[in-house]
Amino acid sequence: MNKTITVLPGDGIGPEVIKAAQKVLDTVAEKFSHQFTYQNAKIGGVAIDEDGTPLPQETIDLCKKSDGVLLGAVGGPKWDTLPGHMRPERGLLGIRKALELYANLRPVTAHKSLLDASTLKREVIEGVDLMIVRELTGGLYFGQPQERRQENDGESVVDTLYYKNYEIERIIRQAFELARLRRKKVTSVDKANVLESSRVWREIAIAVHADYPDVELEHMLVDNAAMQLIRDPKQFDVVVTENMFGDILSDEASMLTGSLGMLPSASINGNGPGLYEPIHGSAPDIAGKNLANPLATILSVAMLLRYSFLMQEEADAVETAVTKVLEAGYRTGDIAEKGQPVLSTEEMTEKVIEHIQLAVTN
Amino acid sequence: MNKTITVLPGDGIGPEVIKAAQKVLDTVAEKFSHQFTYQNAKIGGVAIDEDGTPLPQETIDLCKKSDGVLLGAVGGPKWDTLPGHMRPERGLLGIRKALELYANLRPVTAHKSLLDASTLKREVIEGVDLMIVRELTGGLYFGQPQERRQENDGESVVDTLYYKNYEIERIIRQAFELARLRRKKVTSVDKANVLESSRVWREIAIAVHADYPDVELEHMLVDNAAMQLIRDPKQFDVVVTENMFGDILSDEASMLTGSLGMLPSASINGNGPGLYEPIHGSAPDIAGKNLANPLATILSVAMLLRYSFLMQEEADAVETAVTKVLEAGYRTGDIAEKGQPVLSTEEMTEKVIEHIQLAVTN
Numbered sequence: 001m002n003k004t005i006t007v008l009p010g011d012g013i014g015p016e017v018i019k020a021a022q023k024v025l026d027t028v029a030e031k032f033s034h035q036f037t038y039q040n041a042k043i044g045g046v047a048i049d050e051d052g053t054p055l056p057q058e059t060i061d062l063c064k065k066s067d068g069v070l071l072g073a074v075g076g077p078k079w080d081t082l083p084g085h086m087r088p089e090r091g092l093l094g095i096r097k098a099l100e101l102y103a104n105l106r107p108v109t110a111h112k113s114l115l116d117a118s119t120l121k122r123e124v125i126e127g128v129d130l131m132i133v134r135e136l137t138g139g140l141y142f143g144q145p146q147e148r149r150q151e152n153d154g155e156s157v158v159d160t161l162y163y164k165n166y167e168i169e170r171i172i173r174q175a176f177e178l179a180r181l182r183r184k185k186v187t188s189v190d191k192a193n194v195l196e197s198s199r200v201w202r203e204i205a206i207a208v209h210a211d212y213p214d215v216e217l218e219h220m221l222v223d224n225a226a227m228q229l230i231r232d233p234k235q236f237d238v239v240v241t242e243n244m245f246g247d248i249l250s251d252e253a254s255m256l257t258g259s260l261g262m263l264p265s266a267s268i269n270g271n272g273p274g275l276y277e278p279i280h281g282s283a284p285d286i287a288g289k290n291l292a293n294p295l296a297t298i299l300s301v302a303m304l305l306r307y308s309f310l311m312q313e314e315a316d317a318v319e320t321a322v323t324k325v326l327e328a329g330y331r332t333g334d335i336a337e338k339g340q341p342v343l344s345t346e347e348m349t350e351k352v353i354e355h356i357q358l359a360v361t362n
Numbered sequence: 363m364n365k366t367i368t369v370l371p372g373d374g375i376g377p378e379v380i381k382a383a384q385k386v387l388d389t390v391a392e393k394f395s396h397q398f399t400y401q402n403a404k405i406g407g408v409a410i411d412e413d414g415t416p417l418p419q420e421t422i423d424l425c426k427k428s429d430g431v432l433l434g435a436v437g438g439p440k441w442d443t444l445p446g447h448m449r450p451e452r453g454l455l456g457i458r459k460a461l462e463l464y465a466n467l468r469p470v471t472a473h474k475s476l477l478d479a480s481t482l483k484r485e486v487i488e489g490v491d492l493m494i495v496r497e498l499t500g501g502l503y504f505g506q507p508q509e510r511r512q513e514n515d516g517e518s519v520v521d522t523l524y525y526k527n528y529e530i531e532r533i534i535r536q537a538f539e540l541a542r543l544r545r546k547k548v549t550s551v552d553k554a555n556v557l558e559s560s561r562v563w564r565e566i567a568i569a570v571h572a573d574y575p576d577v578e579l580e581h582m583l584v585d586n587a588a589m590q591l592i593r594d595p596k597q598f599d600v601v602v603t604e605n606m607f608g609d610i611l612s613d614e615a616s617m618l619t620g621s622l623g624m625l626p627s628a629s630i631n632g633n634g635p636g637l638y639e640p641i642h643g644s645a646p647d648i649a650g651k652n653l654a655n656p657l658a659t660i661l662s663v664a665m666l667l668r669y670s671f672l673m674q675e676e677a678d679a680v681e682t683a684v685t686k687v688l689e690a691g692y693r694t695g696d697i698a699e700k701g702q703p704v705l706s707t708e709e710m711t712e713k714v715i716e717h718i719q720l721a722v723t724n
């Protein structure tokens with residue numbers, strides 16, 4: 001297949017991990033006889049420096065004309081004093097909005113050889129393989145009114161949790177589709193005992209479930225979900241929830257494994273190109289030093305292959321290679337334990353590529 | 363001192379653990395020369411059965427006329443099929459509202475002898491001693507409008523996060539006061555990068571801090587707080603946050619120790635009587651069998667002494683007794699490990715009382 005990928009290296013360690021990811025993509029293209037064409041574009045601090053805006057129109061246009069977008073990281077101390085609308089992070093929010101990416105996929109996988117990095121006990125974290133599906137474009141973060149008020153009896157402030165029903169339906173449908181590619185279980189998280197939006201959410205979840213009788217559906221209150229993630233994270237497969245609950249739960253879940261440098265993410269909309277990026281930041285302290293862990297970005301490539309290109313075998317090959325490399329004891333600095341030899345970004349990338357080539361040859 | 367305590371045993375194991383707590387109160391009264399007068403009143407299922415409502419007016423009146431309220435637990439399968447407004451839980455919401463209890467205090471203490479019950483590693487959980495202070499009467503759970511809408515382009519739904527500024531100020535002030543009784547650190551949790559209410563929250567926190575220069579104040583985003591509770595819960599002393607964030611974070615925090623049967627809570631308003639109760643439920647399966655763990659209720663008594671009666675020494679005596687009893691290896695069924703002898707509710711209570719008497723005699 002021919003696919004066009006827009007590449008947004010961004011700031012800090014972004015360019016290094018993106019370079020690593022592209023090498024992995026090249027290997028996949030070669031081994032599986034695909035052709036991947038890259039379009040480079042600017043976002044974040046580098047775009048501010050060169051074009052005076054964190055998200056040039058040209059970047060948006062290129063992203064829209066591609067089959068998938070791969071992003072490194074944005075931000076750094078250099079741009080921290082700029083006004084809000086000029087911050088690098090605005091580029092990220094802007095591109096999500098421009099591509100209408102309403103579904104944020106945050107998988108958490110406990111890699112067997114990294115279990116000790118968790119603050120949870122080995123037997124609790126071993127085998128965890130869950131995905132939080134967070135609604136990304138609605139809810140409390142975007143609802144109107146959002147304002148301060150001067151009332152007769154004093155000042156007050158209001159934010160609004162607003163959803164159109166179709167926004168709820170499409171994200172829940174997305175979760176069921178994802179569950180079909182996994183262990184066929186959806187946990188719909190809400191606060192239906194208190195919120196009207198949650199009661200609607202639950203009704204829609206039940207209605208959509210009728211189209212997916214092969215997938216199990218359970219409902220869980222958000223406060224209980226926050227407990228269960230600690231008590232027994234293995235119980236979860238796909239967890240779907242609204243924007244703010246998803247923000248909190250996905251970050252809570254990301255801490256379970258203790259290896260933030262390993263976690264990929266995807267933001268998709270079901271039709272146009274999706275955006276794939278590691279959840280870690282731009283780590284300006286180690287930028288340009290060939291020290292960054294490229295695995296979260298490489299695993300984001302696997303998600304790009306799986307969810308935007310529907311290349312399951314290719315995605316499996318990348319994920320398996322990462323697992324094998326970890327099992328073989330290779331580590332970057334962030335995931336190395338005392339005494340373990342530490343690989344550079346490039347060395348780690350080479351190891352992953354070797355394993356993909358090996359696996360495909362056999 | 364003379365104090366009047368309204369006692370609401372409620373349902374399930376409620377009456378047993380309340381009986382245990384009263385015995386402890388009697389011991390404190392005797393040893394420290396106080397006089398505690400008890401007024402019994404009905405709430406929850408027992409009130410539905412006898413008076414046809416989960417919260418009789420008489421109960422409200424008695425609570426208002428007392429110095430503190432001690433509650434066991436409400437609810438059970440017998441009342442699960444009743445319509446919403448007739449459920450036992452309504453009694454709980456009703457009494458919180460009637461007493462205007464806007465501050466929910468949820469301490470989490472890792473008892474050294476129970477560390478193995480946690481799903482977190484010993485070194486992570488050992489020494490944890492934090493308190494979540496949750497705003498309980500405002501925010502997303504009570505704001506208006508809360509409704510479904512029929513719009514030109516389809517159905518939608520809205521909930522409203524609303525705060526009057528004075529509601530934010532009083533809960534933050536409460537947190538600073540509590541921090542002064544503890545390790546003098548307040549973590550104010552918000553989502554100030556997204557919500558207007560959080561930006562107001564943060565401004566008020568900074569303003570109130572001026573009155574408490576001896577207390578350290580830090581701000582933390584709610585998603586980060588959900589991570590930090592798992593990564594390093596020891597960093598927290600007092601955590602203050604709005605209603606829904608507090609609901610999620612307090613339940614997440616309560617799972618850290620793995621011993622729900624040990625956790626007390628308080629709901630206070632700074633002026634009138636506070637309400638003290640264990641966070642566990644009515645456990646109908648073991649009700650009336652003398653098997654329930656009374657320690658969460660006994661620790662709620664310690665909170666009653668500390669926060670409503672300002673009896674620090676007495677509160678310390680109760681908490682120390684519980685610690686000593688655990689160190690001596692005494693366990694109820696819910697916290698016993700394999701092979702440990704199991705005490706009944708009454709036996710465990712006796713052990714606590716012995717230790718209070720011993721300590722005070724010495």
Ligand SMILES: [Mg+2]
Pocket residue numbers: 247248251585586
């Ligand atoms: Mg977040």
Ligand SMILES: [Mg+2]
Pocket residue numbers: 223224609610613
């Ligand atoms: Mg809760």
